[in-house]
Amino acid sequence: MSSHEITDIPIRDDMIRLGQLLKLASLVGDGVEAADLIKNGLVLVNGEIDERRGRQLHDGDTVTVGGETVRINTPK
Numbered sequence: 001m002s003s004h005e006i007t008d009i010p011i012r013d014d015m016i017r018l019g020q021l022l023k024l025a026s027l028v029g030d031g032v033e034a035a036d037l038i039k040n041g042l043v044l045v046n047g048e049i050d051e052r053r054g055r056q057l058h059d060g061d062t063v064t065v066g067g068e069t070v071r072i073n074t075p076k
Contacts (some may be wrong), residue, residue, distance in 0.1 A: 006062065010073045018045065018055040021063055025070045037065060 009025045016024070022034040022043070032033070033060040034053065041049045046071040057063065 006069045006071050007012055008073045009070045010075075012075065014074050015056050016072065017053070018050065018057060018063065019042065019053040021070070021072070022065065025063070026072055027062060027063075027065045027070070042066070 003074045007025070009021065009022075011024070012049045013026050014041050018038065019031055020062060022028045022037070023031065026035060028034045038051055040063060042053060043050060044062075045066075046062055057072050059072055061072045063072075
């Protein structure tokens with residue numbers, strides 16, 4: 001995947017927490033890895049560093065880790 005592509009990640013509800021999304025999108029292997037990346041400022045939410053593992057993400061929010069970007073898609 002090039003750094004210009006955004007992968008849409010569908011979720012069932014209208015919100016997902018950052019740590020959960022990283023696992024759902026297979027950007028990390030487990031919650032410990034997610035926590036480490038977030039704590040070390042390696043996760044961007046909507047283009048800005050966010051160090052809150054419990055950050056609530058909603059439809060259209062983007063998350064970038066290691067050059068991979070995903071976008072939240074919620075049911076309409």
